[in-house]
Amino acid sequence: MKIVKTLASALLASVALATTSMACEITLKSSDTHPDGYPTVTAVQHMGKLLEERTDGRLCIEVFHSAQLGQEKDTIEQTKFGVIDLNRVSTGPFNNLVEETKVISLPYVFKSVDHMHTVMDGPIGEEILEAFVPHGYVGLAFYDGGSRSFYNKVKPIKSIDDLAGMKVRVMQSDIFVDMMTALGANATPMPYGEVYSAIQTGVIDGAENNWPSFESSGHYEVAGYYTLDQHLIVPEVLVMSKISWDKLSADDQAAVRQAAKDSVQVMRDLWVAREKASEEKVRAAGVEVITDIDKAPFMAAMDSVYEKHVTSDKLKDLVARIRATD
Secondary structure, three states: OHHHHHHHHHHHHHHHHHHHHHOOOEEEEEEOOOOOOOHHHHHHHHHHHHHHHHOOOOEEEEEEOOOOOOOHHHHHHHHHOOOOOEEEEEOHHHOOOOOOHHHHOOOOOOOOHHHHHHHHOOHHHHHHHHOOHHHOEEEEEEEOOOEEEEEEOOOOOOOHHHHOOOEEEEOOOHHHHHHHHHOOOEEEEOOHHHHHHHHHHOOOOEEEEOHHHHHHOOHHHOOOEEEEEEEEEOOEEEEEEHHHHHOOOHHHHHHHHHHHHHHHHHHHHHHHHHHHHHHHHHHHOOOEEEOOOOOHHHHHOOHHHHHHHOOOHHHHHHHHHHHHOO
């Protein structure tokens, strides 16, 4: 019965989307791995409403949430070739493609979420968005990804020693792999959608992510320990296929860019509320949340990560400018 209801709901949603799409001259297909109602999904839907209003219904956005179009690695490739028009993704998977994204994926590069906002809303953020263009993407806006912390099914993590030998899932990024190695853990890159079963079956011991992702994915059901070390504050990015972008008029391009910018604050407001609700739900479920942790040794262990990945003068300059930003 549950499967029938799910299929019926999906069919109704498809009909509704098709009806909306028929009314628009151009419908942009957008991908997100997160579920419906997640702040990033709602933000792009809001962007679509703004775009439809501002173009008198000529431009629309059809959002495919819950990884309907594939996991991030696959959708990034599809976006480059114009199969997908818009894509909300983590910056981590772009690290090996867009060099500048390495900097904002570095552990402890941001002092706080407010500091990250100041940096990404300013000239440094615009510079990094522009860096996507030569690789086949148009960077439109940065969304929040929260602060990422470790969770696992084995034991409370209170120190670096507790991580020794643990199998921890990370995004498919060399920086994330090297971060885990520096902390003494065994990094296991894998798609986000495979993490739940991997923890459940013991393929990995745990992973790392923010409150909303830990909760919405159901990972808290199989990982009973969450350590608030906040090793990463990594913004997420909304990109558009350069192929799709070039098909638009200059006016429509401006409308898309402005609607994306205007969706950022909506996303941030939703994020704050979602973080609080997710934390309450996780704590109520009995997950042990570890807050008594000395971050200094974790931060000191990252020196090797910076030495390996911040090698060019361009990246060194970006790190210095981020750190100098108040």
